[in-house]
Amino acid sequence: MxxxxxxxxxxxxxxxxxxxxxxxxxxxxxxxxxxxxxxxxxxxxxxxxxxxxxxxxxxxxxxxxxxxxxxxxxxxxxxxxxxxxxxxxxxxxxxxxxxxxxxxxxxxxxxxxxxxxxxxxxxxxxxxxxxxxxxxxxxxxxxxxxxxxxxxxxxxxxxxxxxxxxxxxxxxxxxxxxxxxxxxxxxxxxxxxxxxxxxxxxxxxxxxxxxxxxxxxxxxxxxxSERLLLNILPEIIAEQLKQQPATIADNFLEVTVIFADIVGFTELSSHTSPAELVELLNTIFCLFDQLAERHGVEKIKTIGDAYMAVAGLPNQSNNHAPAIANMALDMQNAIATFNKENNQSFSIRIGISTGPVVAGVIGLKKFAYDLWGDTVNIASRMESHGIAGSIQVCEATYQLLKDKYLLEKRGLIQVKGKGEMMTYILKGISLKN
Known part of the structure; x- marks a missing residue:
């Protein structure tokens, strides 16, 4: 006061x-x-x-x-x-x-x-x-x-x-x-x-x-305080929470989720000062935040050196898969530029999945807007089972991107809790478009 x-x-x-x-x-x-x-x-x-x-x-x-x-x-x-x-x-x-x-x-x-x-x-x-x-x-x-x-x-x-x-x-x-x-x-x-x-x-x-x-x-x-709230929650959700301070949960039939992990960052932490480590991570994630805003993607959270975002909610959209694909490609370019300017050798491993999710805010303190469902788990697996420096997508995402993007079939991989899944590597935007 x-x-x-x-x-x-x-x-x-x-x-x-x-x-x-x-x-x-x-x-x-x-x-x-x-x-x-x-x-x-x-x-x-x-x-x-x-x-x-x-x-x-x-x-x-x-x-x-x-x-x-x-x-x-x-x-x-x-x-x-x-x-x-x-x-x-x-x-x-x-x-x-x-x-x-x-x-x-x-x-x-x-x-x-x-x-x-x-x-x-x-x-x-x-x-x-x-x-x-x-x-x-x-x-x-x-x-x-x-x-x-x-x-x-x-x-x-x-x-x-x-x-x-x-x-x-x-x-x-x-x-x-x-x-x-x-x-x-x-x-x-x-x-x-x-x-x-x-x-x-x-x-x-x-x-x-x-x-x-x-x-x-x-x-x-x-x-x-409102700006701080909007840094934590999407604007629509923040307004809902102010008007009705209760549990907020919504079903979305189709969205696209992205997970990105900075390869080698954990090893770097063993021989880098905490201040320098946090500064590097903050700089990279700020670049990702700018890309999310540019492509109309909603950042969900960061977990250690992993970055999670989604397109298609809370404002539903039909171009959620292209938005995430464009952001993923730009993230690769951003990391390459960052490495050149800061004399680093980071690479990112990205996983993308499309499907239904439940999104909402739970708890009484430290509100966080989060996602639940198989789509989230699969996106996380696409990242963790992916290849450093590559963007791995599931079959559902592939079907939405195949006409306008270059994708290379990786084949079946064993995914924990899901068995074998067909996956693809996103290479870029098709020159035909």
Whole structure:
């Protein structure tokens, strides 16, 4: 479990550095958070603009109603109209590329359209100015509630408002018209409103960011566990196991199984260090894994220095025998290339058999997808009774390959538990095809 209270980026880097394959690196995750925050910001800015428009209409209606003089009605209408038009412009910009690129400017514009624009209008119309802290408080609390992101932007909007007011006050009201206690009281209300708004936004976004990275870390961890599961089980079987955690077993009427054994590897282990031995085996089996993926073959397991795979399951296919034959021929070429590049002299003995199998997952721990049946046993015997450097196939496989591949009859061999069996050696692909 990822601890959201520790360093988010460090944890994600650690997950990625441990070999996790995922679409996003830590830097991309950071970008994703910024994109998510920007999308959130734009949606909330539109919502705030709508609220300001509705609130403005109610205030304009109220002032038009309470002002008995025509001049007062005109002033109220002018001030309200300026704010409404400015707000409408900001709302429209939110839906344009400019708004998507510069949402911070729209945030400040929305704030100052209510706080600064009103002060400027009053100063110009009445040549006088008094604090409108109730309007400022309402605006800042609204923004902190609706748009609780980027605390520094809230701080800039507040500082801009007070700077605008002080500048206008010096220009239009150099003499205090109210007792100093009045201004101190207004200043204290304004100060604590700003502090509470900025601090609450800071705490909210900090929590939101931690939750975002914790969620992404959990997604990465889940993806890693799924990738590990898919390295053990076929994708279809893994999905079945997640949905129904019970014994999984299926009958397949015809598949082709391959066993490959590295000749001489056991002798090599007696005079080679364990680390070097495992490295060699891992390199070879990784080559086989790539071939299995290329030919649509399902790797089943490795047993020591033996490699087992099957074609025709869990997704049934009619070309299972050619797929295994092509893979077997490529395995021979891969070993030859490996020997040349690593100064080795390995050869592989391959056995192939075609027929019905039972496939499934059993047990409670260390799940493994495995095969059972005579087809598996015969493929194993084809390998163990085969010739080093050759690909031996049974009669059933021969019948499926004989028209498109070159096969040489080896003859009858004694197979444990089966008696005498006719076998063939796969040489290559027929030139007629």
């Amino acid at each position: 990822i601890n959201p209270n520790s360093s988010d980026k460090t944890q994600l880097d650690a997950l990625i550095s441990h070999g996790m394959s995922y679409r996003q690196t830590n830097n991309n995750l950071s970008e994703s958070y910024k994109e998510q925050r920007q999308s959130f910001l734009l949606k909330r800015l539109q919502l705030q603009a709508q609220i300001i428009l509705i609130a403005g209409l109610t205030l304009i209606t109220f002032f038009l109603w309470v002002n008995s003089q025509l001049e007062g009605k005109i002033y109220a209408f002018k001030i309200g109209l300026v704010v409404e038009l400015f707000t409408l412009l900001c709302w429209g910009l939110c839906k344009t590329p400019i708004g998507r690129r510069y949402p911070d400017l729209i945030f400040l514009s929305l704030c100052w359209s209510v706080t600064c624009a009103v002060q400027i209008d009053i100063a110009l119309l009445f040549n006088n100015l008094e604090p409108r802290s109730h309007i400022w408080t309402l605006m800042f609390l609204t923004q902190a509630t609706i748009i609780p992101v980027q605390w520094w932007m809230h701080l800039i909007s507040q500082l801009g408002t007070i700077l605008c007011y002080l500048t206008l006050y010096i220009l239009y009201s150099p003499i205090l018209k109210n007792p100093s206690a009045f201004y101190i009281e207004q200043g204290l209300y304004f100060f604590w409103t700003c502090i509470i708004c900025v601090f609450s936004v800071y705490l909210y976004e900090r929590l939101r960011k931690k939750e975002f990275y914790a969620r992404k870390a959990m997604e990465l961890a889940q993806h890693k």
